[in-house]
Amino acid sequence: MSFKNDVSSDMNHVFLNVAFEMKKHWKKNRILIVSLLAIALPLLFYAVPPMLGSDYAETANQFASSNLGFITLMIIISAAMFTGDSISGEFENRTGLILFPTPQRQNSIFVGKYIASLLATWLAVGWYYLVTMLAIGQIYGFDQVSMEFCQSFLLALLYSASAVSLIYFFSAVMKRSISSTLLGFFALMMIMPIVSLVLSLGDVDTWFLVTHSAGLITDVLGTSGVSGFSSGPGGGGLSSISPDFYEGVWVMTAYAIGFFAAGLSVANRKKMEG
Amino acid sequence: MDTADYAIRIENLGKEYVKGVKVLDGVSFDVLKGDIVGYLGPNGSGKTTTIKILTNLLTPTSGRAFIKGIDVTKNPKEALRSVGALIEVPGIYDYLTPNDLLTYFGKIHGMDKKKIEERIPEVLKKVKLQDWQHKKIGAFSTGMQRRLAISNAILHEPEILILDEPVIGLDPKGIKEIREMLKDFQKIGMTIFLSSHLMHEVSETCDKVIFLDGAKLLDYDTVDNIKGRLKAQVIVIKFLNPVTPELLTQLNSMELVGSIERRNDDVLIGFDGDYETSFKILAQLMAMNYKIASFAPEEANLEDFYVSVMSDERGVSS
Numbered sequence: 001m002s003f004k005n006d007v008s009s010d011m012n013h014v015f016l017n018v019a020f021e022m023k024k025h026w027k028k029n030r031i032l033i034v035s036l037l038a039i040a041l042p043l044l045f046y047a048v049p050p051m052l053g054s055d056y057a058e059t060a061n062q063f064a065s066s067n068l069g070f071i072t073l074m075i076i077i078s079a080a081m082f083t084g085d086s087i088s089g090e091f092e093n094r095t096g097l098i099l100f101p102t103p104q105r106q107n108s109i110f111v112g113k114y115i116a117s118l119l120a121t122w123l124a125v126g127w128y129y130l131v132t133m134l135a136i137g138q139i140y141g142f143d144q145v146s147m148e149f150c151q152s153f154l155l156a157l158l159y160s161a162s163a164v165s166l167i168y169f170f171s172a173v174m175k176r177s178i179s180s181t182l183l184g185f186f187a188l189m190m191i192m193p194i195v196s197l198v199l200s201l202g203d204v205d206t207w208f209l210v211t212h213s214a215g216l217i218t219d220v221l222g223t224s225g226v227s228g229f230s231s232g233p234g235g236g237g238l239s240s241i242s243p244d245f246y247e248g249v250w251v252m253t254a255y256a257i258g259f260f261a262a263g264l265s266v267a268n269r270k271k272m273e274g
Numbered sequence: 275m276d277t278a279d280y281a282i283r284i285e286n287l288g289k290e291y292v293k294g295v296k297v298l299d300g301v302s303f304d305v306l307k308g309d310i311v312g313y314l315g316p317n318g319s320g321k322t323t324t325i326k327i328l329t330n331l332l333t334p335t336s337g338r339a340f341i342k343g344i345d346v347t348k349n350p351k352e353a354l355r356s357v358g359a360l361i362e363v364p365g366i367y368d369y370l371t372p373n374d375l376l377t378y379f380g381k382i383h384g385m386d387k388k389k390i391e392e393r394i395p396e397v398l399k400k401v402k403l404q405d406w407q408h409k410k411i412g413a414f415s416t417g418m419q420r421r422l423a424i425s426n427a428i429l430h431e432p433e434i435l436i437l438d439e440p441v442i443g444l445d446p447k448g449i450k451e452i453r454e455m456l457k458d459f460q461k462i463g464m465t466i467f468l469s470s471h472l473m474h475e476v477s478e479t480c481d482k483v484i485f486l487d488g489a490k491l492l493d494y495d496t497v498d499n500i501k502g503r504l505k506a507q508v509i510v511i512k513f514l515n516p517v518t519p520e521l522l523t524q525l526n527s528m529e530l531v532g533s534i535e536r537r538n539d540d541v542l543i544g545f546d547g548d549y550e551t552s553f554k555i556l557a558q559l560m561a562m563n564y565k566i567a568s569f570a571p572e573e574a575n576l577e578d579f580y581v582s583v584m585s586d587e588r589g590v591s592s
Contacts, residue, residue, distance in 0.1 A: 013382065020378045027369045097364035098423060101329035101436075102382050103355040272331040273291060 013104040017112020018119070025082060025120050034078050034120070038127035041074060042067050046135035060136045060144035064152070065223040067132045071125070071156055072214050076188045078124040079163040083117040084181025087171040087267045096272050110267045114168055114260060121160045129153045151220045155249070159214045162255035163188055166210070169263035172270070210255045213248035220245070280304040281342060281434045281465035282328065288336035289323050297323045299489040300337070305467050307433075310460050312476030312497075313469040314580060315486035321469040322362060324486075325438045328467075329359045341434060355383075358432035360423050360440055368412035372398060372422055375411070376429055383430035397425040400455060416443040424452065434465045441475060453479050473577040483576065485583055492583050500579050506571040507532075507547040509555065510540050514565035517541060524562075530555055542572075 025031050045067040049056055057063040087110065090096040100106065129149075136145055167184030174180040192211040199206050206212045219242055243251075282305035289298040298320040305311045315321050326332040328339050330350035339346045344353040367375065373394060380390035398404045401421035411419065420443045427435060435456075441449045456466055456479050470476050476483055477497060485492040493500070515521065517536060525541065526534045530551050533544035545551050556569055 009384075016378065016381050023374060023378075024367060024370070027374070094363070094365035095367060097331070097361045098366065098426065100331055101354060101357070101359040101361065102379065103351050103357075103384075104382055105351055271333065272326060 010105060010108050013108035014112045014115070017104075017109050018116045021086070021113050021116030022120065025116065030081050031120060031123065034074075034081060034124045035127055037077070038074055038124040039131050041070050042128055042131040042135065046131075046138070056139050059223075060140040061146055061148055061221040062223045063136060063139065064132055064146075064149050065218050065221045067135070068128075068152060068156075068218050068221075071128055071217055072159065072211075073189075074124055074128055075121060075156065075160050075163050076185060078121040079117070079160065079167050079188075080181050080185040082120040083114075083164050083167040084171055084184055085177030086113040086117055086168060087263070087270070088174050088180045089171075089177045091270060091272065092175060092177055094272075100272065106268050107264070110172075110264055114164070114264070117168065118161060118164050121164055122157055125153075125156050125160055129156070146221075148221050152217050155217045155220060155252075158249065158252045158256065159210070159217060162210045162213075162252045162259070165256045165259035165263065169259040169266070172263040172266040207243065207247050207251060210252055213243050213251045215243050216245060216248040219243065279306060280340075281307045281309075282467055283340040283343075284324065284328075284337070285340070286337035287324065287327060287334050287339060289320070289327065289332065290335045296489045298327075298334070298337075301486070301489075301491045302337075303484055303491060303494050305465060307465050308460070308463050309482055310456060310466040310468065310480045312480035312483040313467065313486065314471065314473070314476055314483055314576075315469075316471065319486045320489050321486060322438055325359075325361055325436055325467075325469055328436060329357065329361060330354065331361065356433040357436060358427035358430065358434070359436045359438075360427045361436075361438045363420070363439075363442060364423055366411050366414075366419050366422065368410065368414075370411055371408050372403060372411065372425070373407050375422070376426060379426055380429055385430055393429055393431075397429050398422075400428070401425045402451070417445060417448055420444055421448065424455075428459070432464070434467070435459060437466065437468045439470055440468065441470070441472065449475065473575065473580055477576045485580065487583070497576065500576065501573070504579050504582070506573060507544060508572040509543045509545060509552060510537075510568070510570050510572050511543060511559070512540055512567040512569075514567050528555065528558055530558075 022031075045063075057066060085092075090099060099109065129152075133142075133145055133149070136142070136149070163184075166187065167180065170184045170187075171177070171180040174183065188211060192209045196206040196209050196212050284301055284303050287298050287301045288296065290296055297318075301320065301324065313321050313324070323332060324339075327334050328341065328346060330346050330353070333347055341353040342356060346353040376394045376397070377390055380393065385393065394407065395404060398407055401424055403418060403421055403425065406414070406418070411422065414422065420440075424437075424440065427437070441452055444452060453475065456468070459466060466480075468476070468480060480497060482494065482496050483500060484494045495503075513521070517539060522534055522536065522541070525531060525543065530545060531543050532546065535542040535544070543555065545555060552571055556566075559566060559569075
């Protein structure tokens with residue numbers, strides 16, 4: 001087989017694996033659950049204030065900022081749900097015995113799994129921002145959907161990629177799906193924010209923690225203070241130093257690429273022993 | 275031998291999971307195209323490890339495994355193109371349907387949509403699951419899941435079928451059906467490499483057998499040759515006369531008779547296994563005017579051979 005045909009068949013296998021993984025997520029109702037959550041959360045910020053007789057925020061960006069307070073939580077839940085068992089599950093449940101002895105590179109299987117997890121997580125992020133945008137349009141008019149809001153969306157997609165990569169790496173390293181899922185969830189939800197908090201008390205800049213960079217998602221809307229809670233759960237916590245935009249983007253990109261590459265490398269070395 | 279003649283070649287294969295502990299130790303053999311070869315050995319002898327190396331689920335510590343001349347470890351994508359495999363008891367995505375599962379694997383094997391749609395009902399019918407094509411696999415019994423895994427292995431009409439304990443979890447009817455299916459596959463020229471610890475299954479299904487024990491290959495021959503190498507050492511005689519204690523005493527005192535045992539209405543005579551001796555015992559019985567309904571040296575089977583080679587290997591005297 002020529003190099004060109006070989007690459008073409010590998011690409012086709014990756015595509016088939018992405019489609020198969022998406023089907024699996026769909027059949028396990030994961031896409032439905034996460035989509036419902038991603039629609040319901042921002043909808044609450046639209047529906048609850050009038051019910052309680054409160055006013056909406058003054059500007060569209062302020063509304064978006066409070067609305068997106070839970071986007072990092074949404075991303076972490078989605079990433080953990082779609083990625084936690086992606087590699088470890090095949091070994092733990094012995095489904096690898098039927099999946100791996102096939103005429104395709106293991107790389108194609110594992111890359112396909114990563115892309116499917118990323119797409120599913122991006123779908124949740126997409127729902128969240130779509131509902132928020134519709135709410136902004138309804139309350140303030142669609143002309144109030146700002147460039148900063150679009151930047152925030154792109155940063156949320158980038159943070160999703162880093163979260164998926166980190167959990168993908170845990171899934172490749174750990175033997176049990178429950179361990180990789182929980183470790184991924186708690187690393188992003190608690191461990192990194194706690195480390196960030198503790199270090200920030202000593203005025204140490206925690207630029208290297210991806211959860212710190214996640215603060216950018218709401219910071220770009222220009223409504224967060226320099227000091228205080230920069231975002232919702234898992235989104236940086238109490239931070240005395242706001243993340244630098246380019247530094248934050250660089251860190252999230254590095255996590256996304258680095259942990260994906262490391263996870264893929266570990267996964268390719270894994271064998272069906274025992 | 276020309277590369278084109280063999281389907282599988284194992285060359286000096288070695289595997290250590292823990293350094294110094296050999297699970298496979300210099301195993302070499304060829305499986306010719308069109309053969310059904312049984313791979314026999316006790317638990318832990320290295321059967322599944324060999325099969326996992328052959329299907330790229332494990333990498334060998336030493337040696338090489340080839341499928342149709344292609345090194346499986348170096349080029350698994352190409353080597354596994356003509357292989358259908360069923361290894362141990364695989365997990366099957368229980369939230370999917372057979373249709374979902376087989377469609378995916380069909381596409382991975384390069385089958386087009388039309389062919390997949392034709393083949394899925396065909397293979398499901400072969401394994402008696404035609405009514406379950408769109409039902410969730412989670413509702414399947416162990417035997418049904420096993421049959422589904424077999425249907426997946428044959429979906430793309432592979433030239434080589436590698437099966438690891440294929441009848442585990444199947445009832446006697448299911449076992450018989452699988453046996454008949456394998457014979458049908460052989461008729462269309464498929465090569466089948468089959469590991470099992472069920473001697474009867476292998477004896478009924480395979481043309482050749484490989485015996486493996488203690489990580490090493492002990493023997494590789496045709497089933498007929500192996501049976502031929504074993505001498506039957508028991509003659510089963512059915513008398514028309516009633517079997518009385520006196521009769522047994524008389525038989526025991528006969529020349530060339532090693533032992534006497536009664537089994538229901540039969541008498542089992544132990545002897546040295548030589549055909550000449552068998553003839554002489556029969557001649558003596560005839561001379562003594564016994565009425566004999568049948569006189570048959572008990573046929574040796576694979577199990578006897580298995581026990582004998584395993585005993586030899588472990589230095590057990592029989």
